[in-house]
Amino acid sequence: MAAPNDILGRLAGFGLFQKRIIAVILFASFLAGPTSFVSSVFAVYTPPHRCYVQELDGQETSSRKTTKLLSPTDSNVSDIISRYIPTENGADDELRWSQCYMYNNTYTGNSTANNTIKCNNGWRYFKEPGEFTASMEFDLVCDNAWVVPLVASFMMIGLMLGSITGGYVSDRFGRKTASLTGMVALTVSTLLISFTPVWIGIHLMTLVQEFANIIRMASGIVLLNEVCPNKYRHRISVSNILLSSVGSAFLPLFAFCFRNWRYMTGALGIVQLFALLPAIFVLEESLKWLSQNGKQKQLKKILYKAAELNKIDLKETDMTELKKEPSQNSEEAGEKDTNKEKLSYLHLIKIPFLRKRIIIFSLAWLSLSSSFYGLSLNANNLKGNRYLVFLCVSGAETPGHILSMLTIQKIGCRLTFVIFNTITGVVLLITPILQSVNNVAVIACNVVGKLFSSGCFSLLYAFTGDLFPTLLRSQSYGACSFVARISGGLVPFVIYLGTTVHESIPYLVLGIFAITSAFAMYFLPETKSQPLPDSLEDARLQSRYNSHFAVCKQTNTRTL
Incomplete structure (x- = not known):
């Protein structure tokens, strides 16, 4: 009998219904891109x-x-x-x-x-004409200079809390609920930053902002993965991060046009409304999530809507066939798969093969968070026009994501990460040597490092969910992202050591981290051309195909 995923894919098809959801999520990522560094890089920038x-x-x-x-x-x-x-x-x-x-x-x-x-x-x-930052307004210098790197730490704390909370909410209450909640909170918090009368308000709202942003992003990625057919899954996932990076590249333009930090953050908050409004009317719950949770009534309603939009003749006999398939809630599935209704973060540690995967992924996210955000936050410490420097460093993300997308299609996610993160580590390690030679060479190294680290960033979002079952997929993203933010919270102070002790410190720390995680990633199974695992047993079987060549040779014929 056909697998449930085959029936869902055949009944729903792939047309206007799915493409509308994909378009809304990608558009939201594009508009949310500039919010990530608006406070830590531009709002609290301290001029000479x-x-x-x-x-x-x-x-x-x-x-x-x-x-x-x-x-x-x-x-x-x-x-x-x-x-x-x-x-x-x-x-x-x-x-x-x-x-x-x-x-x-x-x-x-x-x-x-x-x-x-x-x-x-x-x-x-x-300062430049018309420029007015929060550091100037609240005099965040000298004895109060510690407040400036602290705002980036609050950003990382928000990402940490949002990661662990968003994963649970997405797997427990649905991808749509988590995504819309994140978008609403992101819009409100970004607007409130522009009205705060005290500097601590910037920190608290930045925490909420990133808390909401990571929930929106992680739940959106999972929804994209579960909506797209296998052959498009990685490309769409990488495109989501790609558009977020393209949006980030517009931040210097925002900062240049709105020199007053309050006008800049307020304008970014208003922009989020353009993504929130269509999302409310277009986003639908993941069919996979509904099926695995036994929500047959809602599943049937959305299937009929998808069939209508995709011009598919859906008959009642098709729905009867779907109901006959074993589900997560059946007694048979419960005995075979450790009662999937109750899968939680603890199972990522209790089950040996999942524990190995979550440890390796956590290390990868840990190092990537350090290098990716470290290179972004260090842009202000590079010599030259800060708008152009940040644009160059951020602009490198776009070709990085494109290169990642192309490489994944050729050799898969695992080997792509190994190669890209090794290059990132090497570039970071040689940067201190070039600091005494030429400032242009240092900026070039930052750009190259950002290019390959951004490629790894989009790759991890595409790859992490491939190795965990449906009811642990969002929680796997949450657990990895949570661990990553531990290092992310320390990165601003590592950057601060570079300005107060020695400028080579950030590069050495980040470079060693990157190479170590690249080595560890090689021990994970490849998922090229493989369907998403629904059950624990599906995920366990992936470990049998640990080499790229074996995966290509024994491609599973199931398709969404």
Whole structure:
């Protein structure tokens, strides 16, 4: 007798019904892309600054205020500033004006008068015309500088909580419920960031924002995988992440057009409404999830709707045939598959073959989160125009996803990850060597690293769900993403060490992580041309085909 998936695929077909759902999810990913780094990179960006000195700055009118803080070694710098501001060595060992101290008295050459005190009248920010960030509004510098990397940590905490919560909600209440909930919360939290009167509000709303975004993204990926036929599954999954990256590349444009951080975040919140409204009317629940949970009434209703949109003649006899198939809730299936209705995160640890997979995937997500977000957050520390630098680093994601999509079709997900993440690790390790040679070479290494790490990022979203049964699929994403955010929460402080201790530290840490996870990934089975596993037994059988060549040779003939 045909497998349940074969019957569902035949009854529902693949047409307008599925393509509408795919289009809405892809469109939502595109519009949500710019929200990921809006707070951590642009909203709390800190421009060059020094203590505000009335004698120096009070006499300048707004029309002739300088926008660039010249180095003490610059030939054009005025000698007057040295009477009020001391110098210090930055993290790159270059001489600069002190950012937090000023002379107690005008320096006269007498050592007794050369005493410094903390800035007692605020700071002078050397910003671009019209630029106004949260760091400037709330003076997040000097003693309050720790607040800036903390916002990225809140972002990672939100991703961590959203990962573990979203996986459970998606598997327990459905893909559609989780996806719509995430989209609503993302829209509201992004809008609220622009109205917060205190800096802690940015942190809390960024936490909610990323909490919602990861729920939207993970449940959307699972829904895409379960809607698409096998031959399109990986391509559509990678396309989802690809469009998110294309959307991220528009963030510098948003930041450039809306120089005020409140206008920028408010505009991004309004943009989310364009994805939320069509999603409410178009998204439908996954047929796989309904079937595995025995929700026959809702399954029948959606099947008839799908058949109508896809112009398929669906008869009552077809529905009778579907009901005859063994389901997750039958006694036979329960005995064979450890009562699937109660599968939870604990089964990912209790069942040996699932435990091996979740550990390897967790390591892969751990390293990828570190390198991917580390390269993004480090964009502000690279020399050059920050809008163009971020655009170059973010723009590298698009060809990375395309290259990943093409490579997956040739050699599968596993070997693609091994190759891509090894290259990422090597590029990161050689970057410190080039730092003393040429800044353009450092930016180029960041771009190459972002290209291959982004390719791995989309690959993991496509690959992770392939090795877990339907009622653990979303929870597998949640568990891996949860573990990944542990390192993600520490990445901003690793980047901070690069600015305060030595600039090579972030690259060395991230590079070692990447190579280690690439080695571990080789021990997972390949899933090229294979259908998604419905049951634990389906997932267990995948381990028999551990090589790429074996998978290609013994391709399962079941199709969705």
